Amino acid sequence: QVLSGCAIIVRGQPRGGPPPERQINLSNIRAGNLARRGAPGQPDAKDTPDEPWGFPAREFLRKKLIGKEVCFTVEYKTPQGREYGMVYLGKDTSGENIAESLVAEGLASRREGIRANNPEQSRLAELEEQAKSAKKGMWSEGTGSHTVRDLKYSIENPRHFVDSLHQKPVNAIIEHVRDGSVVRALLLPDYYLVTVMLSGIKCPTFKREADAPEVPEPFAAEAKFFTESRLLQRDVQIVLESCHNQNILGTILHPARLGVPSDPRASSPLEQNGNITELLLKEGFARCVDWSIAVYTRGADKLRAAERFAKERKLRIWRDYVAPTANLDQKDKQFVAKVMQVLNADAIVVKLNSGDHKTIHLSSIRPPRLEGDSAQDKNRKLRPLYDIPYMFEAREFLRKKLIGKKVNVSVDYIRPASSATETVPAFSERTCATVSIGGINIAEALVSKGLATVLRYRQDDDQRSAHYDELLAAEAR
Structure with a gap:
């Protein structure tokens, strides 16, 4: 990171985790200060603007140094721990001297009061005179x-x-990375400084409590470093996709990784560039979030596929993941069966090839019900279909579509049996699946006709339809 025209943050190579940071201030030179916001919560605090030539100096260093290997020497350290020294581009001190380059471009000046009694300081004085003569930068x-x-x-x-x-x-x-999926970005060319949350995902965060140090959730530091090492102070493009509670949601497009050429067949910038959202998911640093996934420009299926990739390999946050259908044989996960009976608007009885009958519940949808009539109410009375608005229509829709027909059944999860409590009735084990006929997802068809609603889940609840996003989209339509 480049803090200003005369201060940078360096890091070593990661070994088993994010490497420690170290600030190096350039000796013997001074560059203009960058703008600073007034301290929040202090009514008298005022914003401080850039000093002239401060931002061009920062940009000169940013474009020259970010992501590059540098060599530095420490000349002295203040009692407060600030380190001052020289920085060179490359592996050793034979590389470009960064302080000299700044002075030569007129983006920094020699510190006054320093006597040119050694070759380095004499060289700075010489370069400054040349910049003045050429009227470069601040001169x-x-x-x-x-x-x-x-x-x-x-x-x-x-x-x-x-x-x-x-x-x-x-x-x-990208000016700041708060956590793996939230950044502070400077939008160009109008200099809007905005916080952007990555659409459709959430990384582990840092818990912040008053008068206590930050406590990282598991893999929060690693996710932050993953994003920082790719995006911090890089030139990127952002697709601003939506706004939620004053928070801006977006997708960040960054240059493809070195050595990985862009796909010439890609039809949009989203496909030609690196995409940090999908990378975080694929590496197991993030999970999909339902409340913002629908606005993701490339489509929710791309994010679900990237998350599924990490889950199957038990990467990082998914190290203890167990699939909802992990205990089922493949023949029991997907099969073709004949519909024999429609029980209600979300349950059917099918006949298997073996001749056995099996009850299948449609995943992630809820049939029509009376307002205030809770499925969790132990004492509720069963009502005739025609007493519940649209329940009869919903069942008839299924009956006419499915009875006597062969359907494709893909089991999404098994809901285990639960015993009765004082308020909740007992439930037998339920097989919940996506049922399709002629390429049409029956649950999605019910939802799109307003004959069923989509269940909402806790974010960590994996027991849901494999086509959950399509169900949400159908409900929104």
Whole structure:
């Protein structure tokens, strides 16, 4: 990371986890300070703007150094622990001297009061005189006010702002990574500083409590480092997709990894670039979240597939994962059967090839019911179909579509039997599946006709339809 025109953060190679950070301040030179926000919670605190040529100096270093290998020497350390030294591009001190390059471009000046009594300081003095003669950077005519950004720290109407961009990729610089799936980005060319949450996913976070140190959830530090090492202070494009409770949701497109060429057949920028959202899922650093997955530009199926890849390999956050149908043989997971009876709007009886009959419940949907009539109420009375609005229509829809027909059954999960309590009736074991005929998902057809609703789950509940996102989309229509 480049903190300013004369301070950088370096890290070693990761070994078994994120490597420690170290700040190096460039000796003997001074560059303009960058803008700072006033301290929150202090009414008298004011925002400080960029000093002239401060941002160009930062950008010069950012483009030259981010992601590159550098060599540094420490000349001295203050009592407060700040380290000052020289930074060179490459593996040793024969590389480009970064402080000299800044001074030569007129983006930094020699610190006053330092006597040129050694070769390094004499060289800085010589380069500064050359920059002055050539009127480079801060030595050019004028005040340098054109280099001061008009930073916008907040957006009055985030939803209108997002809608106005029509999901076109916006150039940006990632300025801060809060956790693996939340970043602070500087949108160009208008300098909006916005927080962006990655659409459709969530990484482990850092628990923050008053007067207590941050406590990372398992794999939170690793997920943050994964995103930082790829995105922090990189030039990216962001597709701003939606707005939720004043939070902006988006997808970040970054240059494809070195040595991995872009696919010439890709039809959109989303396919030509690296996509941190899918990478985080595939590496087991994130899970899909239902509340924002529908706005993901490439489609929820891409995210579910990436998550499934990590689950099957038990990567990181999925190290203890057990599939809902892990104990079923393949022949019991997917089969063709004949529909013999429609029990109600979400349950049918099918005849297997063996001649046995089996009750199948449609995954992740709820049939019509009276308002205030809870399925968990032990004392509720069974009502005739025609007493419940649309229940008869829903059952008739299934009867006319399915009776006597062969259907494809794909088991999504087995809901275990539960014993009765004071308030909840007993339930026998239920086989919940996706039932399709002629390529049509019957549950989705019911939902799209308004004859069933989609169940909502806890985020960590895996017992759901394999086509859950399609069900949600059908309900939204």
